[in-house]
Amino acid sequence: MRAMVADEWGRLFVADVKEQQIRLFDNTGRFIRTFGRRGAGPGEFSNPVGLAMPGGNELFVYDPGQWRVSVFDTSGALRAGYRAHISSWGPTWNGGIAADGRLVDKQQRVNPGDSAVHHDVRVLDLATGREERFPFPTCGFREPVVFLPGGVVAAPFSARGVSAIDPRGGTWCYHTSRAVAYWVPFGDTLARDSAVSEAAPAHVESVARDSARRLLERNVRLAGGSRRLLDSLEIPRVRPVLLAVTTDRDRRLWMMIRDERGVALHAFDSSRRWIARVRLPVDVIEGRPPLITRDAVFVLSVNEFDEPVIHRLKLPVALRRP
Missing domain, CATH: 2.120.10.30 (TolB, C-terminal domain)
Structure with missing residues (x-):
């Protein structure tokens, strides 16, 4: 999907x-x-x-x-x-x-x-x-990747910069390490405004770190990297905070944020003022933005068989469109 x-x-x-x-x-x-x-x-x-x-x-x-x-x-x-x-x-x-x-x-x-x-x-x-x-716009972010003869390698849980086009006239720039999104209109190179929220990052558990290290070792080996390169790549101790951004038909901005309590949607009005937080009862796939409709939100996760699952959740009454 x-x-x-x-x-x-x-x-x-x-x-x-x-x-x-x-x-x-x-x-x-x-x-x-x-x-x-x-x-x-x-x-x-x-x-x-x-x-x-x-x-x-x-x-x-x-x-x-x-x-x-x-x-x-x-x-x-x-x-x-x-x-x-x-x-x-x-x-x-x-x-x-x-x-x-x-x-x-x-x-x-x-x-x-x-x-x-x-x-x-x-x-x-x-x-x-x-x-x-x-x-x-490059948004001034450097990607945490290493280019090798057999492919591109990045440490799991690495934060990265994202530039997401909004067809209504600009590009959203954000770094997944913090809950800030910048708006760059088409034709500009500098952000005109931003939306800011607060979130304490979730820690990467020891079991997840061990699994990520094994995956990184495999990827470096398959891509033709050296042991010295592998030793230089660190598994982050915290997970990315800002997973995705999107806007709805009312031009409200929605940030999908992971913190110590799980995943939540942070909503901003068309003036980029924070208005609400909506907790999600499921984990989600990083980089796959939520779909916001008149009265619901759709998010994507994976089940125990690594199959994609779409969840439909009702929005709080105060956030629904007439």
């Missing part, structure tokens, strides 16, 4: 990359049907990692495997398909669809003069092909 989105009636659309299809559930979690299938034809998928529903009645499916964005109505009927050059890949989609239907995503390019890889925010009119590009 790589993406999920809900319509105004609370029906949930889920992108199943393994089966290459979209699954539809009603607002009680009951399965209704699937649409789409594996293939290269209209309405077919190869890697549907992104979903968006900006207007509530059209579902956009972002498929980098096809270099295509497909548009369906809420019954699953194909309405349109657009070819879109895609140069950035990943397990999830760093982008979305703006209210006017334009595609907003992260793309990379290589300048002929310096042969360096640069990243942009692309705003693409799917119908005409006209696009705008803005510098993608």
